Amino acid sequence: MSTLESTPDRWKTVSQQQIYSMKLIQVLRRTDRHFTVRETADRLLAVSSGGRTRWSRAILSNRLSLNMMNNRRRRRHKKVRVSGEIRMKKKEAFDRKTRVLGELVPGCRKLSFSRLIDEAEDYIAALEMQVRAMSAVAGVLAGAGAGSLPADSDKLGCNN
Amino acid sequence: MEGIVESKARSTNYGGILGTQSVQFGEEEIHRVMGTQAPETGSSFTALLELPSNQAVELLHSSGFDASRAAHSSENWNTQSFPSNTALLERAAKFSETSIETSSVPSSSSANSQKVKSEPFDSETKPNISSDQPEHVITSTQKRSAKRKEIEKKGKGTGKKIKKVINKNPEDKEMLPYVHVRARRGQATDSHSLAERARREKINARMKLLQELVPGCDKISGTAMVLDEIINHVQSLQRQVEFLSMRLSSVNPRIDFNIDSLLAVESRSPAETNFPGMVIPPMWSEGQGQLNSTRNQYQQLWPLDGFHHPVWGRQNNPNFIITPDNSLMSYDSSANSAPLHSSQTKMEI
Numbered sequence: 374m375s376t377l378e379s380t381p382d383r384w385k386t387v388s389q390q391q392i393y394s395m396k397l398i399q400v401l402r403r404t405d406r407h408f409t410v411r412e413t414a415d416r417l418l419a420v421s422s423g424g425r426t427r428w429s430r431a432i433l434s435n436r437l438s439l440n441m442m443n444n445r446r447r448r449r450h451k452k453v454r455v456s457g458e459i460r461m462k463k464k465e466a467f468d469r470k471t472r473v474l475g476e477l478v479p480g481c482r483k484l485s486f487s488r489l490i491d492e493a494e495d496y497i498a499a500l501e502m503q504v505r506a507m508s509a510v511a512g513v514l515a516g517a518g519a520g521s522l523p524a525d526s527d528k529l530g531c532n533n
Numbered sequence: 534m535e536g537i538v539e540s541k542a543r544s545t546n547y548g549g550i551l552g553t554q555s556v557q558f559g560e561e562e563i564h565r566v567m568g569t570q571a572p573e574t575g576s577s578f579t580a581l582l583e584l585p586s587n588q589a590v591e592l593l594h595s596s597g598f599d600a601s602r603a604a605h606s607s608e609n610w611n612t613q614s615f616p617s618n619t620a621l622l623e624r625a626a627k628f629s630e631t632s633i634e635t636s637s638v639p640s641s642s643s644a645n646s647q648k649v650k651s652e653p654f655d656s657e658t659k660p661n662i663s664s665d666q667p668e669h670v671i672t673s674t675q676k677r678s679a680k681r682k683e684i685e686k687k688g689k690g691t692g693k694k695i696k697k698v699i700n701k702n703p704e705d706k707e708m709l710p711y712v713h714v715r716a717r718r719g720q721a722t723d724s725h726s727l728a729e730r731a732r733r734e735k736i737n738a739r740m741k742l743l744q745e746l747v748p749g750c751d752k753i754s755g756t757a758m759v760l761d762e763i764i765n766h767v768q769s770l771q772r773q774v775e776f777l778s779m780r781l782s783s784v785n786p787r788i789d790f791n792i793d794s795l796l797a798v799e800s801r802s803p804a805e806t807n808f809p810g811m812v813i814p815p816m817w818s819e820g821q822g823q824l825n826s827t828r829n830q831y832q833q834l835w836p837l838d839g840f841h842h843p844v845w846g847r848q849n850n851p852n853f854i855i856t857p858d859n860s861l862m863s864y865d866s867s868a869n870s871a872p873l874h875s876s877q878t879k880m881e882i
Binding site: 381401409410411414415463466467470471473474477478486487490491493494496497498500501503504507508510511514515 | 732735736739742746747761766767771773774777779780781782
């Protein structure tokens with residue numbers, strides 16, 4: 374039986390966003406961080422995921438995804454154009470897009486299409502929550518720096 | 534051969550996703566069976582069941598009950614190969630249900646698991662009947678097969694086929710490890726296309742979910758375009774995160790100072806809050822903005838945890854709290870005007 378915890382809807386709740394924001398602020402206060410802000414934010418997101426998803430596990434296992442992707446040499450795609458059929462072209466485009474998506478979602482390169490879609494769905498929901506929470510945190514911190522101190526409830530309720 | 538194994542595994546997986554619980558059992562059986570048996574290279578019809586063709590023919594000409602059923606079904610089916618198939622489906626149903634009960638028996642396990650695996654395929658469900666099977670028929674299975682026949686009858690009566698039927702028997706709670714996929718009229722019913730279709734349905738359902746998630750994907754038709762949109766969306770989200778984290782890292786040195794202001798319950802007097810606005814701008818040009826802002830705001834509170842380690846060297850918090858000016862003056866780089874301003878602000882506050 375799937376509860377809210379195992380669906381991508383869990384990323385939509387306000388409480389989840391609040392928790393993430395608080396934890397993010399806490400983590401960013403520390404000085405002994407070994408990761409960049411981006412990495413800590415992603416790791417925190419992965420932790421919040423609870424280990425149920427493949428992308429979260431991939432993020433936590435030493436940042437396999439985005440940093441290393443830029444350094445990889447692109448493998449030569451094997452030639453599929455043996456015939457000029459439309460089907461071949463469609464399949465090729467489809468495969469290319471699937472591969473791109475697999476590379477975008479951490480840890481999902483060699484995954485079946487349906488699993489990839491699952492992971493992508495959860496990942497997108499999580500990313501959206503991350504963007505909301507981080508923009509709230511950044512807004513509040515920047516605002517606080519200039520001296521105006523809106524109550525924390527601003528950030529907590531923010532759910533755009 | 535691999536295609537068959539794969540498609541079978543997929544159909545059992547699909548059954549698992551739809552809520553049946555004995556998927557593991559089904560898969561294991563399938564793989565074990567596949568390993569031990571060598572199917573014929575003939576048509577998939579007999580290859581699955583590994584019956585010599587004479588036995589298959591015997592099944593086709595089975596009892597009167599089935600024959601009448603076959604006759605009845607022939608009116609409603611387009612293709613010619615169907616009439617016997619429903620009869621076979623019946624027997625397969627009966628025997629596969631039997632197989633679930635008797636699956637623990639090792640001697641007949643191969644036969645049984647074959648029935649288990651052959652269940653999903655409508656057109657090819659011929660039971661691998663060995664002579665000892667009929668005596669294993671239990672009343673509950675007969676009940677279930679009766680229910681299934683009823684469903685089939687209803688289906689035939691209306692002339693339409695239900696796309697997928699998960700056989701839920703109200704009498705017993707046993708979950709079957711597979712999904713019954715009924716073929717629509719005019720669609721091919723061999724194992725590959727059935728399994729393929731089940732897979733496609735699953736994928737399409739997931740794509741629909743994604744379309745709801747990604748804004749602007751509802752209008753787009755076609756998997757490739759939707760994939761494009763999804764990719765764009767993910768990339769834009771990642772870029773946004775990147776941008777926000779850059780902003781946060783620039784704000785970062787001040788985070789700790791501002792934390793207590795964020796979390797504090799106490800309210801601040803207007804004078805105090807206005808003050809930083811006046812004092813800060815000239816300070817920022819030094820590049821010591823963070824020091825000044827904190828000094829202005831937090832004369833009472835010095836939430837200096839570990840942050841000041843890189844800036845001021847290791848110092849204990851009490852020292853800061855007691856002698857903030859001293860600690861600030863000990864800071865080397867470009868702190869020339871800082872103490873002056875701090876004393877000014879201190880006086881004014």
